[in-house]
Amino acid sequence: ANCSAPMGEAMFRGYSEFDAVVVGPGEIAFPRLVRELQKGRQNIRIPGVYWRGTAEDTAPPDDPGVAPEPAMDDLPLPNYDDYFAHWPEGEPSLMVPFEGSRGCWWGQKHHCTFCGLNGGTIAFRTKPAARALEEVEQLHRRYGARAGQLAATDNIMPVDYPRSFVPRLAALELDTPVFYEVKANLGRRELEALCDAGIVRIQPGIESLSTPVLRLMDKGVTALQNIQLLKWARQYEVDVQWNVLYALPAERPEHYEGQVELWEKLHHLPAPLVCGPIRIDRFSPHFERPHDHGIADLRPHPSYRWLYPDLDPRALEGVAYSFVGRYRSQGHTHAYAEPLCAAVQRWKERAASTALVMLDGPGGLAIGALGPDAAPWFGRLRGDARAAYLACDRITGEAALRRALARQGGRDVSPEQLRCVVAPLLERGLMLEEDGRYLSLAIDLNASTPRGRSYVLPIEHWPHLRTLMALADDEEDVTCPLAS
Known part of the structure; x- marks a missing residue:
C-alpha cells in the first residue's frame, strides 16, 4: 500500500537504494520483473x-503508470x-488470510x-463465490490445524455473498472461526447465517454511536442501527x-451530547x-x-x-500516507475527547460481567439487569408493554409499533397511548428511541441460530436465572416493577 501512486514513485526517486518499485x-x-x-x-x-x-543509473525513468491487475478469478491460490x-510449533495460532474481493462497493457510491x-482502486472487484470457497477450503485443509482463524482481507463482504458464499461455507462445517468485514446494517437473519457458517468474528465499521457524526462520515447508517448490530452480535x-472515532473536521460539541x-x-x-x-x-x-x-x-x-530525515518537503509530501491540517473542530475536541475515552474504558472493564437479559413465558416477559457493582434489578412486562418490547427486538417505527399493539389488543392505539407504554421502558434504559424509532436492548435467553449458537450468561449471574424463570412462569410470590 505504501507504494501506491504517487508514494511509490516518491520513494523510488528519494532513495537510490531501491532498485525497483512496483506501483x-x-x-x-512483479513475476515479470523477476523473469x-x-x-x-x-x-x-x-x-x-x-x-x-x-547503481550508476541516476536518470529518473519515464513514468511507467500503474501495474495491471489480473481478473479476480485468475488470481493464484495462496501458498503459505x-x-x-x-513458524515454531507450539507458538500462538496464526491468522490465515484469504481474499474474496477488492475495493469497496459502498465506497464506490458513498466514500466514507x-x-x-x-487508493485509486476503490472500484469493487469480486471473486465468484465458488472460487472464494475453493480458496477457503484449500487453506483450511492445509493450515487449519494451526490456524487460529481464517481471515478475509476484503474491505467489505460482497453483496451477493450472504446468498452465494455463506450457505456453501456453512456446508463445509469448518472447525476454524472465520473473520469478515461487513456492513453494519446486517439483518438478524443474515447475522444468524454468518454465525452458522463459522463467520463469528466481524468488523462492521461502526466507528460512532452518534448519528450526526455518522452522517459526517457518510457511513449510511444510524446510531440505532449500529446498536442493533451490537445487540444481535451479543x-x-x-x-x-x-472503534469510536472522533475529531472529524466538521463535528460540533452537540454531536456528542448524551x-x-x-x-x-x-x-x-x-x-x-x-x-x-x-x-x-x-x-x-x-x-482529496x-x-x-x-x-x-x-x-x-x-x-x-x-x-x-533526508527528504526535502516536496519528497516528504510524496511518500506520506497520513497528514495533518487545520479545521474547525480542533478548537473544541478537548472538551469531550477525555470523557469519551474514559467512558470507553469503563465500558471495556464492565462488558464481560454486565448482562441485560429477557425470558418470555406464560407469566410475562421477565427482564433482568445484572452488573458487577450494583444490586440486580428484575422486572416483568405484560400486556402492551410486553408486546411493544418484543416488537422492538429490531428497530421499529412509531406507526409500525402502534399497529403491532393494535393487533395484540384488538383496538387502535393513539400516539399518546404509545408514549405511555414506552416511557417507563425508555426511562429504565431497557429501550432506546431515536427520531421516532425504537429498539429494545435486552438479550433473549431463548433465542439461538438454526444451528444452536446462543448467548451465554456470565457465570457469576447464573444464580439469578431462578428469579427470571419464576417471573416468566408467573410465580405469584415474586414481586417486581414494570408489571402491566
Whole structure:
C-alpha cells in the first residue's frame, strides 16, 4: 500500500537504494520483473515498475503508470507453506488470510470521508463465490490445524455473498472461526447465517454511536442501527471489532451530547476496542477534497520528518500516507475527547460481567439487569408493554409499533397511548428511541441460530436465572416493577 501512486514513485526517486518499485497490484508486474532479472536484462520497461537499472543509473525513468491487475478469478491460490515451515510449533495460532474481493462497493457510491484504504482502486472487484470457497477450503485443509482463524482481507463482504458464499461455507462445517468485514446494517437473519457458517468474528465499521457524526462520515447508517448490530452480535456471541472515532473536521460539541449517558446503557454489549481521533489519510475524501470538509494547511504528519530525515518537503509530501491540517473542530475536541475515552474504558472493564437479559413465558416477559457493582434489578412486562418490547427486538417505527399493539389488543392505539407504554421502558434504559424509532436492548435467553449458537450468561449471574424463570412462569410470590 505504501507504494501506491504517487508514494511509490516518491520513494523510488528519494532513495537510490531501491532498485525497483512496483506501483499498483503486483501479481503481473512483479513475476515479470523477476523473469527479466533472471535473464540478466537491465533495460527493463514494465507497466507499473520503476526500474533503476544499475547503481550508476541516476536518470529518473519515464513514468511507467500503474501495474495491471489480473481478473479476480485468475488470481493464484495462496501458498503459505514456507511461512508455516518457519513458524515454531507450539507458538500462538496464526491468522490465515484469504481474499474474496477488492475495493469497496459502498465506497464506490458513498466514500466514507476518513477512509483512504483503497487508493485509486476503490472500484469493487469480486471473486465468484465458488472460487472464494475453493480458496477457503484449500487453506483450511492445509493450515487449519494451526490456524487460529481464517481471515478475509476484503474491505467489505460482497453483496451477493450472504446468498452465494455463506450457505456453501456453512456446508463445509469448518472447525476454524472465520473473520469478515461487513456492513453494519446486517439483518438478524443474515447475522444468524454468518454465525452458522463459522463467520463469528466481524468488523462492521461502526466507528460512532452518534448519528450526526455518522452522517459526517457518510457511513449510511444510524446510531440505532449500529446498536442493533451490537445487540444481535451479543445475542449470538459474535466477536465484534469496532472503534469510536472522533475529531472529524466538521463535528460540533452537540454531536456528542448524551453519548456517555447512552453508553452507560450498553455495557452488556460488545465494547469498542479503541477511542481515538481520526487521521487524514491519502486517498480519503478528507485528503482529496479538503476544502469541502473545511480542512486547510494540509501537510504530512510530523512523524514522517523523523522517518525520512533526508527528504526535502516536496519528497516528504510524496511518500506520506497520513497528514495533518487545520479545521474547525480542533478548537473544541478537548472538551469531550477525555470523557469519551474514559467512558470507553469503563465500558471495556464492565462488558464481560454486565448482562441485560429477557425470558418470555406464560407469566410475562421477565427482564433482568445484572452488573458487577450494583444490586440486580428484575422486572416483568405484560400486556402492551410486553408486546411493544418484543416488537422492538429490531428497530421499529412509531406507526409500525402502534399497529403491532393494535393487533395484540384488538383496538387502535393513539400516539399518546404509545408514549405511555414506552416511557417507563425508555426511562429504565431497557429501550432506546431515536427520531421516532425504537429498539429494545435486552438479550433473549431463548433465542439461538438454526444451528444452536446462543448467548451465554456470565457465570457469576447464573444464580439469578431462578428469579427470571419464576417471573416468566408467573410465580405469584415474586414481586417486581414494570408489571402491566
